[in-house]
Amino acid sequence: MALNIDQDHARFRDIVRGRIRQNLKRYISHGELIGRQGKDTVSIPVPQIDIPQFRFGSKQAGGVGQGEGEPGDPVGGEEKEGSGKAGKDAGEHALEVEVTLDELATILGEELSLPRIEPRGQTRIVAQKDKYTGIRRTGPESLKHFRRTYREALKRQISSGLYDPANPVVVPVRDDKRFRSWNTALQPVANAVIIYMMDVSGSMGDEQKEIVRIESFWLDTWLRSQYKGIESVYLIHDAVAREVDRDTFFHTRESGGTMISSAYKLCADIMQKRYPPSDWNVYPFHFSDGDNWSVDDTLNCINLLKDRVLPNANMFCYGQVESPYGSGQFIKDVREHLGADERVITSDIRDKDAIMDSIKAFLGKGR
Amino acid sequence: MADYSRRHELPAYLRAWQEKIEAYARAQGLDFFPQVFEMLSFDEMNEVASYGGFPTRFPHWRWGMEFERLKKSGEYGLSRIYEMVINNNPCVAYLLEGNSLVDQKLVMAHVCAHNDFFKNNFAFKVTDQDRRPPAGAEDLVVSRQGRVPTRKWIDTFANHAARVRAAMERHGVNPVEEFIDTCLSLENLIDPPGRMLEGRQELPKPEDPEPIEVPRLKARGYMDSFINPEEYLDTQRKKLEAEAEKSKGRFPQKPARDVLRFLLENAPLERWERDVLEVVREEAYYFWPQAQTKVMNEGWASFWHSRIMTGYACDGDEIIDYAERNASVLGGGKTLNPYKLGVELYRFIEERWNKGQFGKDWEDCDDLEERRSWDLQLGQGLRKVFEVRALHTDVTFIDEFLTPEFVAANKLFTFGWSNRNDRFEIDSREFKAVKDKLLFQLTNFGNPFILVEDANLENRGELLLRHDHHGVDLDAEKGRDTLRALFRVWKRPVAIATAIENRPTLLRYDGKEHSTKQLK
Numbered sequence: 001m002a003l004n005i006d007q008d009h010a011r012f013r014d015i016v017r018g019r020i021r022q023n024l025k026r027y028i029s030h031g032e033l034i035g036r037q038g039k040d041t042v043s044i045p046v047p048q049i050d051i052p053q054f055r056f057g058s059k060q061a062g063g064v065g066q067g068e069g070e071p072g073d074p075v076g077g078e079e080k081e082g083s084g085k086a087g088k089d090a091g092e093h094a095l096e097v098e099v100t101l102d103e104l105a106t107i108l109g110e111e112l113s114l115p116r117i118e119p120r121g122q123t124r125i126v127a128q129k130d131k132y133t134g135i136r137r138t139g140p141e142s143l144k145h146f147r148r149t150y151r152e153a154l155k156r157q158i159s160s161g162l163y164d165p166a167n168p169v170v171v172p173v174r175d176d177k178r179f180r181s182w183n184t185a186l187q188p189v190a191n192a193v194i195i196y197m198m199d200v201s202g203s204m205g206d207e208q209k210e211i212v213r214i215e216s217f218w219l220d221t222w223l224r225s226q227y228k229g230i231e232s233v234y235l236i237h238d239a240v241a242r243e244v245d246r247d248t249f250f251h252t253r254e255s256g257g258t259m260i261s262s263a264y265k266l267c268a269d270i271m272q273k274r275y276p277p278s279d280w281n282v283y284p285f286h287f288s289d290g291d292n293w294s295v296d297d298t299l300n301c302i303n304l305l306k307d308r309v310l311p312n313a314n315m316f317c318y319g320q321v322e323s324p325y326g327s328g329q330f331i332k333d334v335r336e337h338l339g340a341d342e343r344v345i346t347s348d349i350r351d352k353d354a355i356m357d358s359i360k361a362f363l364g365k366g367r
Numbered sequence: 368m369a370d371y372s373r374r375h376e377l378p379a380y381l382r383a384w385q386e387k388i389e390a391y392a393r394a395q396g397l398d399f400f401p402q403v404f405e406m407l408s409f410d411e412m413n414e415v416a417s418y419g420g421f422p423t424r425f426p427h428w429r430w431g432m433e434f435e436r437l438k439k440s441g442e443y444g445l446s447r448i449y450e451m452v453i454n455n456n457p458c459v460a461y462l463l464e465g466n467s468l469v470d471q472k473l474v475m476a477h478v479c480a481h482n483d484f485f486k487n488n489f490a491f492k493v494t495d496q497d498r499r500p501p502a503g504a505e506d507l508v509v510s511r512q513g514r515v516p517t518r519k520w521i522d523t524f525a526n527h528a529a530r531v532r533a534a535m536e537r538h539g540v541n542p543v544e545e546f547i548d549t550c551l552s553l554e555n556l557i558d559p560p561g562r563m564l565e566g567r568q569e570l571p572k573p574e575d576p577e578p579i580e581v582p583r584l585k586a587r588g589y590m591d592s593f594i595n596p597e598e599y600l601d602t603q604r605k606k607l608e609a610e611a612e613k614s615k616g617r618f619p620q621k622p623a624r625d626v627l628r629f630l631l632e633n634a635p636l637e638r639w640e641r642d643v644l645e646v647v648r649e650e651a652y653y654f655w656p657q658a659q660t661k662v663m664n665e666g667w668a669s670f671w672h673s674r675i676m677t678g679y680a681c682d683g684d685e686i687i688d689y690a691e692r693n694a695s696v697l698g699g700g701k702t703l704n705p706y707k708l709g710v711e712l713y714r715f716i717e718e719r720w721n722k723g724q725f726g727k728d729w730e731d732c733d734d735l736e737e738r739r740s741w742d743l744q745l746g747q748g749l750r751k752v753f754e755v756r757a758l759h760t761d762v763t764f765i766d767e768f769l770t771p772e773f774v775a776a777n778k779l780f781t782f783g784w785s786n787r788n789d790r791f792e793i794d795s796r797e798f799k800a801v802k803d804k805l806l807f808q809l810t811n812f813g814n815p816f817i818l819v820e821d822a823n824l825e826n827r828g829e830l831l832l833r834h835d836h837h838g839v840d841l842d843a844e845k846g847r848d849t850l851r852a853l854f855r856v857w858k859r860p861v862a863i864a865t866a867i868e869n870r871p872t873l874l875r876y877d878g879k880e881h882s883t884k885q886l887k
Contacts, residue, residue, distance in 0.1 A: 004423060005414040005434045012431030051429065051551045052848030054815055056839045062783030062794065064703050064804050075782045075791040
């Protein structure tokens with residue numbers, strides 16, 4: 001039923017969306033949203049949405065409580081986790097608002113003016129799925145709806161006077177029987193895949209990984225809003241590459257050297273085996289600090305990209321994260337060899353503030 | 368409307384309970400407006416609660432925000448609203464669909480007491496829509512007897528909504544909504560005690576101001592002409608006259624506490640803006656008595672629901688459910704629960720007056736043992752609590768009836784912010800400290816005292832507010848944002864004189880930027 005408050009609630013949601021838009025850059029570069037991600041929603045702390053009034057500052061004010069404890073004991077609930085600078089903000093709490101990932105993607109798209117992606121011209125893959133949706137009078141015995149059948153029988157017996165409360169035996173006859181019926185629904189299945197590749201060699205520190213984590217969250221959010229159902233593949237590499245799950249992807253630290261070609265080779269193999277380009281939109285993203293092992297390997301990489309990855313992918317994105325050991329040569333090599341190819345997008349991510357521009361660079365072409 | 372009331376009507380068995388509980392409550396001495404209960408679904412209950420209890424309110428996103436919060440905390444099982452009641456005649460209250468019978472009975476009992484409180488507590492007299500300014504203190508109390516006041520607040524709020532909607536239709540949603548934001552920013556700057564006297568005829572001012580008397584320096588008679596020579600008296604007289612002249616030109620002549628009224632009368636507002644500001648001010652006054660008597664009102668309702676439930680309405684097999692519910696209403700962590708504080712104080716008063724633990728003999732008695740077993744068997748407890756509920760607000764309630772015994776028995780403490788440990792810590796369990804802190808929190812409902820000091824600051828038409836500082840600073844950040852709202856109404860630079868960390872400070876906003884100045 002429609003309520004009066006729905007209007008006020010919608011106004012409030014509008015304001016929230018406006019606030020998120022205003023603060024988008026901060027949300028992107030701080031990565032504070034990622035920890036709050038639910039299945040389809042994120043809860044976003046929205047600052048200063050309440051109406052200001054002349055009020056007392058809370059810290060001097062204190063208050064009266066009730067319960068056990070000696071003077072000097074902390075008052076429960078007000079204690080904050082951790083310590084350090086963040087403590088200054090205790091007491092003021094930002095309002096948390098839940099926003100669906102779709103909504104967030106829309107905001108992201110509008111703010112960065114990202115074009116909608118045109119899926120490549122293959123037929124959409126559709127799966128059939130049966131769903132029980134109703135009841136009918138005929139059907140196989142195995143789908144008999146026992147309760148409905150029983151109820152029908154009971155109704156019939158009572159109305160025809162056959163029911164005896166002293167001996168409540170209910171026997172269904174053929175007309176009483178009820179069966180579940182189903183509809184066949186067509187469901188689109190995933191026809192896009194994102195392949196994340198990350199360099200986890202010794203030179204990639206926690207901060208670099210954090211940047212990758214934040215960036216991939218936003219890439220994910222956007223691409224998911226563009227395709228119904230999307231798959232993700234995570235590859236990590238140092239001198240060798242392997243496929244891992246999401247969690248491992250973000251939390252692994254290796255110490256080996258760097259052979260980027262290992263990742264591209266694995267990526268190409270996976271694409272060939274599991275994601276034929278006729279059916280799939282493929283988005284490989286690679287993040288590294290660009291410190292490849294040798295010039296030979298770099299050439300090897302370029303060839304792999306040219307011959308095996310690019311022909312089968314929508315685009316290829318390379319993000320180079322600046323590490324404490326300086327940033328490597330790889331981005332220059334890619335630009336030199338493949339810079340003319342519009343399917344190749346490179347981006348130099350110096351720090352967290354650069355994430356937003358990098359996202360725009362990667363997704364700005366709408367491929 | 369008919370459809371609405373049919374949909375929300377109570378089922379017959381609850382109607383029957385309503386009649387039984389009301390009859391019992393009346394027999395116990397509760398005196399309340401006729402009541403209408405309505406049955407609401409979970410969403411409808413949240414809606415009504417977001418609107419501050421009303422079925423309609425002027426459109427604004429803040430109610431939507433509250434709705435989101437309530438809905439979420441209800442869905443996560445953090446809290447659920449059981450009861451809403453409106454100070455209206457007839458009194459309207461809501462029951463939540465799907466609650467168990469024992470819950471519904473509890474709510475009905477609770478509502479009877481709230482309703483009695485609305486009708487009888489003197490602070491709620493300002494919500495009488497047919498009130499006239501009292502001629503004197505006696506008038507304030509005596510004139511109430513036997514008179515049934517008009518309180519059609521549900522209609523009034525609906526009219527407010529219509530007025531605001533009309534403004535939105537003419538001037539667009541955004542400008543009106545923004546202006547409401549502005550007004551809500553200032554809504555706590557009202558003068559509740561002064562409201563009682565509103566509409567009173569001003570005493571005629573004496574035509575001739577009294578001649579100015581120059582204070583003479585103290586001197587013996589024979590020395591007077593030397594110590595207070597004519598020239599000295601002359602210069603002093605001139606100085607005083609100049610000062611009087613200055614304050615004559617001053618506007619407002621006396622600092623005004625009802626800032627909203629001052630703005631309504633003096634700010635350069637469009638007609639619709641005035642309309643909106645008026646609506647916000649009216650509603651702020653409506654809610655004020657409830658804020659002023661939170662502890663007393665909730666305490667009173669809890670006091671009575673437990674008497675009615677355990678003494679009458681609760682079946683034997685419901686008592687466990689009732690006790691559990693009651694415990695959750697009166698429970699709470701270490702923060703102070705107003706329900707709990709209130710109900711305990713009433714019980715405490717009842718016991719004291721039953722046993723005669725008051726008066727001079729009691730005060731003078733130092734013997735702990737004697738005090739503990741003091742029982743004159745007066746049985747005046749119930750009469751006393753009825754009297755208390757009529758004549759007090761939270762501040763006087765605490766001031767008069769909070770005792771060291773009560774503070775110790777209920778384990779009350781004060782807490783404050785510790786800079787060293789970066790957290791809130793327990794400060795003290797001293798009676799005086801607890802009482803002072805409680806009173807401070809309750810005075811002016813925890814709002815700072817803010818007055819219009821000068822509407823023509825330095826003869827430039829700037830508005831100066833003054834914060835009467837009683838030891839706690841304003842939140843400077845919020846203060847600046849509020850000044851912004853004030854500027855929107857006054858349309859000239861605005862400032863507030865306050866103190867920050869013991870230094871007199873002027874916060875000023877000139878429409879473009881904020882400035883902070885230390886005052887001498």
